[in-house]
Amino acid sequence: MDEKRNAVFTICVLSSILLFFTLADLFHGDRLYSETENRVLASRPEFSAAALLSGDYTSDYETYVTDQFVGRDKWIDIKTKTDLFLGKRTINGVYLGADDYLIERHLPQEYPPSEAEEKLELLRALTDRWDAAVMLIPTADNILTDKLPACAPYYDETPLLESASEIAGERGYVDVFSALCRHRGEEIYYRTDHHWTSLGAYYGYLAWAQTMGEEPFAYDPAGMETAAGDFQGTLQSRLNLKWPADSILYFPETMEVTPQITYDGTRDSQSYYEESHLDTKNKYGFFLDGNHGLTQIDTGYDRDKTLIVLKDSYGNCLIPLLAPHYGRILALDLRYYNGRLFPLLEQYAAEGDTDVLVVYNCVHFLEDFLYY
């Protein structure tokens, strides 16, 4: 009798779990976008006989049901916690490092030398023609090696940087790697995000000034101001766990002279910093309003020279620091800029004294550096 009662209990509990979530899921509306996963979720596929016969309909439907499953974020949370419980220190391509550092994982095999060679050829063509300065910024795993989990593999960026320094030459290569290494104990990378901090960018800036033979502007790292104290960056999103928040800091000196900024030729602004982003998930967009293909800046400083920066998002917090050295800065994000590069550079060079600077983190350089 006891056995029978137990059996009924098991049946009731387990089938009501399935039934409960089935019903909850059926009455649960669809979401377009997942904030936590930072991606568009699959929507209900269109039915057609052709799609059914090819098998696309059913597989799309499975993706749709899985993406829209009730409580998806909670389930992912449980899964992550199970993984942690099982002793994993890598979740979703993110290393859980020491001192609460989340560090993006880049495996050596993901970056074969042949692809690096292609990108370096593009870089060579650029430096040969335009005498461009090159700032390739190592990712956090290459600098904060002591924070990585023991023996964690990472793509070693030093051979890439060596090649880049040969290409750019002594007067064009900015040795950010050594500069950041000297300050590896400081807050040069965010703990929850893959970007460098304003402080990291400041050390990069000093290295740049030294290479270019410029007198560095007197920024005061001790006087940095806090824009937001509750920054949970992209790496925290990939874990989706509660994590100690980062602060976004900036140098108030960059506000002393008001710039005129035009984003993609359409939107104007009088500040390097856009506070509206501080209310969203992507708070790093605070710097230069996130990613724009073409950003034109009149710095307000009385300088003749123009700087053209080819950059990824690492450049966004560096560019305000460069302003005192140029009257005009043009920032190009080649992922979003569709025009041809060399004619544009020629046009600016014809107007006056123009410098060209390449600012990428090493991994973005390998993945995204491409121009026409």
Next chain:
Amino acid sequence: MVFSSVVFLFRFLPAFMICYFLAPGRMRNFILLLGSLFFYAWGEPVYVLLMLFSTVVDYGNGLLIERWRGQRRAAVPLVVSVVVNLGVLGFFKYGDFLVSTVNSVFGTRIPLLRLGLPIGISFYTFQTMSYTIDVYRGQAKVQKNLLDFGVYVTMFPQLIAGPIVKYRDVEDCLHSRRTDVTAVSRGIRRFCAGLAKKVLLANNLGELWNQVMDGGFQEMSMLTAWLGILGFAFQIYFDFSGYSDMAIGLGEILGFHFPENFNYPYLSGSVTEFWRRWHISLGSWFREYVYIPLGGNRKGLPRQLLHILIVWMLTGIWHGAGWNFALWGLWFAFLLILEKLFLHRALSWFPKAVGVIYTFGVVLAGWALFAIPSFTELVSYLGAMAGMGGLLDGNGLYLGREYLVLLVIAAVGSTPLPHRAVSRLEQSRRCVWTALFRLGEKVIPAALLLLCIAGIVEDSYNPFLYFRF
């Protein structure tokens, strides 16, 4: 449709079970057939016709064998059944393999067929063949009801990845079967255990194997190579035995009793024993329908060794159309022959542990053959396992640390220890332990189910290995 998916657990399964158990007894086979066809057509909207074709052909063959019983022409439908089933299997599974082999040997350029492999074809063709053969031999009664026969072939619990159920094993249940709450509850618990094996263990261990493979074969250390192959060995075991558990559990809920498919194979003391404990339903199929009809061990030792060679060649290529699978079969044939000749006797002089270590070692080497299709990569992987690339490296140490807990759970889980511990608790005389058992019995299946749902919804990595077969 796979069992470890949102669509199965939260759409198909509840809808099917509600319809099935609300329906009166005589309607249930009809609902089971419809449900199974839907289940199969979900993944194979076109090839479902092929399965129906195979079903109808063997239904007809069975009837003809019965009608012509005692006459010589009764062999005709038997031959037709074998030819049609092997023909279908050969065409869809081995067609391109043969074409590309011919092309590379003779330098011809015969175009490839490029047909997708119909899911589960290796399983259902073997099942229907077993039916006609058994009817011909008089070991099973002919099935006159097409509905019942259709249920046998298409039944969704074991349709796509086994166990390979012989017709006579379920003959009686097809017509009338009974189930009660204890059986249903046992079935549900078995299903949850299988799901957990698949989602919580196999999927995660598969990631270990993938990471080792991704690291490249050059300069791989011994540690990394062994971690990788251990990961694969446990992945394939928990994947496949988990699937069998889910199939057996679902069968139990419906009132069927499917044969067990695994019996702690990694504790086998010899390769001979391993094949009695790994994928039992396949091994017994080959024994019954190939090895024994060839003459088994009754025709002298040389013939027996030849039979072993044939059966394990076939077992190898049953797993996939590729030379590495044939090689894998040959590897076991070689070991089995050695054991028949002297090794088995030699092993009996040592404690059982020696045999277990030997067996696990050669099985792991076998998994390398199984998992790595390219010959040059295979050679370098086996070299790494032998220590050619050094003992340790950072990658190996990192992965070892990362997967240590899972590997320990997997190792313990592939022995009868957990099962024994549970029985000890249940039968303990101290009521603390029995109370703990009672509590665990109620809580653990539910907890596992919830963790599995999390794993499935997260769904970064969820392949069924036995789908390719």
